[in-house]
Amino acid sequence: MQATPAPARSTSVPGDAAIVARNLSKRYGSARKGVDALSEVNLTIPRDRIYGLIGRNGAGKTTFVRIAGTQLLPTSGSLTVLGHDVLTEASTIRLSIAAVPQESRPLYFLNVDELIFLYLMTRGMERREARRRTDSILEELSLAPVRKRLVSHLSGGMRRRAMVAMVLASDADVIFLDEPTTGLDPFARREVWAAIRRAKREHRTVLLTTHYLDEAEALSDRLALIEAGQVKVEGTPTEIRDRVRLPYRVSVQGGFVRSELEPFGEVSAFDGGFLVFAREKDARELAMAALSRGARVALGPVSLEDIFLQIVGRPLDDGMDAETEA
Numbered sequence: 532m533q534a535t536p537a538p539a540r541s542t543s544v545p546g547d548a549a550i551v552a553r554n555l556s557k558r559y560g561s562a563r564k565g566v567d568a569l570s571e572v573n574l575t576i577p578r579d580r581i582y583g584l585i586g587r588n589g590a591g592k593t594t595f596v597r598i599a600g601t602q603l604l605p606t607s608g609s610l611t612v613l614g615h616d617v618l619t620e621a622s623t624i625r626l627s628i629a630a631v632p633q634e635s636r637p638l639y640f641l642n643v644d645e646l647i648f649l650y651l652m653t654r655g656m657e658r659r660e661a662r663r664r665t666d667s668i669l670e671e672l673s674l675a676p677v678r679k680r681l682v683s684h685l686s687g688g689m690r691r692r693a694m695v696a697m698v699l700a701s702d703a704d705v706i707f708l709d710e711p712t713t714g715l716d717p718f719a720r721r722e723v724w725a726a727i728r729r730a731k732r733e734h735r736t737v738l739l740t741t742h743y744l745d746e747a748e749a750l751s752d753r754l755a756l757i758e759a760g761q762v763k764v765e766g767t768p769t770e771i772r773d774r775v776r777l778p779y780r781v782s783v784q785g786g787f788v789r790s791e792l793e794p795f796g797e798v799s800a801f802d803g804g805f806l807v808f809a810r811e812k813d814a815r816e817l818a819m820a821a822l823s824r825g826a827r828v829a830l831g832p833v834s835l836e837d838i839f840l841q842i843v844g845r846p847l848d849d850g851m852d853a854e855t856e857a
């Protein structure tokens with residue numbers, strides 16, 4: 532158990548939030564020649580929930596996580612964690628948080644078991660509890676067979692898992708996971724998902740960033756889409772879906788030129804063919820027309836990835852300087 536009592540819950544936090552950002556801005560570098568990584572961000576992240584931050588490379592996700600994790604100071608605006616201000620109460624906040632940074636360098640001279648166990652002990656956990664939690668997370672993330680292996684001798688994905696294990700074994704109230712499953716195989720990803728859900732059941736708040744939109748959708752109670760340092764959409768996955776004007780996607784390969792597709796919906800070039808976002812009726816009509824012309828066609832509801840495309844105008848994995856093909 533943690534030696535220091537958890538900070539008292541603040542009654543001023545709206546809706547019992549874990550993290551509240553108000554007009555939060557971060558500029559790296561000088562006022563004249565810097566980069567605006569976050570601009571006037573307002574976010575309320577509820578307690579005891581999983582919250583997903585999504586957005587393209589350079590959108591500002593890690594910057595937000597680092598400010599909330601008290602590793603970086605904001606340029607202006609405010610951010611509180613469990614009611615405590617990052618500017619004035621960072622040391623109090625640090626007692627209740629645990630973080631896996633995007634670029635993590637674990638202590639290579641330790642083995643996996645020691646890495647987790649010593650981390651829990653340095654957080655002030657009682658020895659027996661630290662032992663119990665270490666054993667449990669090693670099983671949960673299938674790390675038991677490599678528990679005695681030096682962290683420096685692990686594969687990249689295994690090392691990532693060891694870092695995630697460390698944090699998910701902790702008793703921190705707020706857990707920051709910056710791309711926890713990047714580089715993990717599909718089985719390991721599912722195990723990490725299960726461990727994240729377990730952390731939620733234990734009344735921890737998880738702030739997660741990811742480039743896998745299926746992951747964001749599967750795990751998050753709420754999501755924020757950040758683009759160029761600004762929150763573009765925020766809500767539950769269902770709310771975000773409901774906000775989409777054209778809820779069906781039809782991909783068509785062959786048989787059509789672009790202008791023939793435009794009456795059906797919003798057309799973009801996609802995978803050597805076209806992607807059309809459409810209303811249900813138009814989507815069905817287009818699918819029938821495409822079939823009768825012998826084109827390859829697929830019809831379905833939009834994915835979170837498509838919603839991203841509709842809102843931002845280009846896909847999540849598109850390069851920073853790429854022009855939209857739409």
Ligand SMILES: Nc1ncnc2c1ncn2[C@@H]1O[C@H](COP(=O)(O)OP(=O)(O)OP(=O)(O)O)[C@@H](O)[C@H]1O
Nearest residue numbers: 559560566568586587588589590591592593594595
């Ligand atoms: N230490 C730094 N100094 C200067 N600029 C920085 C620094 N860290 C980040 N930036 C810039 O701030 C912006 C936001 O970066 P950030 O790392 O927060 O993005 P991200 O959403 O986490 O991206 P990714 O998906 O690639 O991890 C980018 O333009 C980035 O180049």
Ligand SMILES: [Mg+2]
Nearest residue numbers: 592593594633
């Ligand atoms: Mg990042």
